Amino acid sequence: SPFLPRDVSGTNSTNTTSPFVYTNSFGLNFTQMNASLPNVTIFATGGTIAGTDSSSVATSGYAAGQLGVLELVNAVPQILDVANVAGVQIANVGSEDVTSAMHLQMAHEINKVVCGDPTMSGAVITHGTDTLEETSFFIDATVNCGKPVVVVGAMRPATAVSADGPFNLLEAVTVAASPLSRNRGALVVFNDRIVSAYYATKINANTLDTFKAPEMGNLGELISDIPYYFYPPVTPTGKTAFDVSNVEEIPRVDILFSYQDMSNDTLFSAIKHGAKGIVYAGAGAGGVSSNVDSAINFVVNKHKIPVVNSFRSANGEVPDSDIGNSSSQAIRIPSGYLNPQKSRILLGLLLAEKKNLTEIRDVFLGSTDD
Numbered sequence: 001s002p003f004l005p006r007d008v009s010g011t012n013s014t015n016t017t018s019p020f021v022y023t024n025s026f027g028l029n030f031t032q033m034n035a036s037l038p039n040v041t042i043f044a045t046g047g048t049i050a051g052t053d054s055s056s057v058a059t060s061g062y063a064a065g066q067l068g069v070l071e072l073v074n075a076v077p078q079i080l081d082v083a084n085v086a087g088v089q090i091a092n093v094g095s096e097d098v099t100s101a102m103h104l105q106m107a108h109e110i111n112k113v114v115c116g117d118p119t120m121s122g123a124v125i126t127h128g129t130d131t132l133e134e135t136s137f138f139i140d141a142t143v144n145c146g147k148p149v150v151v152v153g154a155m156r157p158a159t160a161v162s163a164d165g166p167f168n169l170l171e172a173v174t175v176a177a178s179p180l181s182r183n184r185g186a187l188v189v190f191n192d193r194i195v196s197a198y199y200a201t202k203i204n205a206n207t208l209d210t211f212k213a214p215e216m217g218n219l220g221e222l223i224s225d226i227p228y229y230f231y232p233p234v235t236p237t238g239k240t241a242f243d244v245s246n247v248e249e250i251p252r253v254d255i256l257f258s259y260q261d262m263s264n265d266t267l268f269s270a271i272k273h274g275a276k277g278i279v280y281a282g283a284g285a286g287g288v289s290s291n292v293d294s295a296i297n298f299v300v301n302k303h304k305i306p307v308v309n310s311f312r313s314a315n316g317e318v319p320d321s322d323i324g325n326s327s328s329q330a331i332r333i334p335s336g337y338l339n340p341q342k343s344r345i346l347l348g349l350l351l352a353e354k355k356n357l358t359e360i361r362d363v364f365l366g367s368t369d370d
C-alpha cells in the first residue's frame with residue numbers, strides 16, 4: 001500500500017496530494033481535526049480486515065494484509081463522526097507473521113504517542129485474527145496508562161459481500177474514543193462484543209462470532225454503535241503490568257503440544273535450538289507423558305529453564321495441585337487460566353525482565369485458584 005501516513009520513525013509521508021489536514025506534535029497525521037471530537041490513533045498490522053480477493057464470496061484463500069490504514073479508514077466515513085483519527089502502519093501481514101519485535105514496537109509507540117499525549121483518547125490496533133489474542137495480551141500487559149487500546153480484526157476480507165471489517169473498525173474506534181472504556185486494560189472488540197484482551201481467545205477458525213472469553217464472559221457490547229458496559233472498570237485477577245520502555249528483545253519461548261506417545265525429543269530439541277522458556281499445551285489440566293514429565297524436571301533443574309504447564313483443551317485452568325509440584329525437586333509452573341499462547345507471551349515478558357524460576361512461578365500462580 002502507498003499509504004503510510006506516518007512511518008514509525010516519525011517521518012511524514014511525502015505524498016504531494018496529501019489527504020491530511022493536521023499534523024500533531026508527535027508527527028501523527030489526521031484526515032480531519034474537529035475540536036469537538038476525541039482523537040484516536042489506529043495502528044495497522046494487516047490481517048483479513050485489510051485483505052482482498054477477486055471473488056466477493058471468498059472467505060478463504062484470499063490475500064491478507066493488502067489495504068493500508070488510510071484505505072481502511074476511508075472505507076468507513078462514519079468513523080469521522082466519532083473521532084479524529086491518525087494512522088500508523090506498523091506492518092501489513094497475515095497475523096501468523098506478526099512478531100514480538102512488532103509487539104515491542106507497538107507498545108513503545110502507544111506508550112509514547114497515546115499515553116504520552118493528553119489530547120489522545122485511545123488507540124486501535126487492526127490485526128489478523130489468527131494470533132490476535134497474543135498481541136492483545138502483550139499490549140494489555142505493557143500499556144497501562146488507563147487509556148483504552150482496542151484490538152480489532154475481521155473474518156471476511158474487505159472485498160467480501162457483507163464484510164465484517166468496516167463495522168468492526170467503527171465499533172473499535174468508538175470504544176477507543178469513549179471515556180467509559182478507561183481503566184479496563186486492552187480490549188478486543190469484535191462482532192458487537194467487548195471482551196477483555198487478557199482473556200479473549202479465538203474460538204472458531206472460520207465464523208464471524210469468534211472472539212470470546214468463554215468462562216469470563218463479555219465486558220460489554222455495542223448496539224447501534226453505542227457501547228454499553230455490563231460492569232464498572234475491572235482488572236483481571238492475575239494480571240501483571242510490565243514496563244517495557246527499556247526492553248529491546250523478547251527471549252524465545254516455544255510451545256509444545258502434548259499427545260499420546262509423546263517422547264521427550266521435542267523438549268530437548270527446543271532447548272538445543274535456543275528456547276529460553278517452554279510452554280506445554282498439556283492434556284487435560286496440564287498433563288504430559290511420564291517421560292516428558294521426567295525430562296521437564298531434568299531441564300528445569302539442570303538448565304534453570306522455566307517450563308509452564310498449560311492446557312490443550314479449549315477452556316479451563318491448570319491449578320498448581322495438578323502438575324506434580326510436591327513430588328518433584330524442580331520448580332514447576334502451572335498456567336492457571338492462561339492458555340498456551342497467552343502463557344507464552346507472559347513467560348517471554350518475565351524472561352525479558354530476567355525473573356528467576358520462583359518469581360516466574362509466583363506470577364503464574366496469580367492466575368490459578370490455589
Ligand SMILES: NC(=O)C[C@H](N)C(=O)O
Nearest residue numbers: 047048094095128129130
Ligand atoms: N481472519 C483473519 O484475520 C485471518 C488471517 N489469516 C490473519 O490472521 O491474518
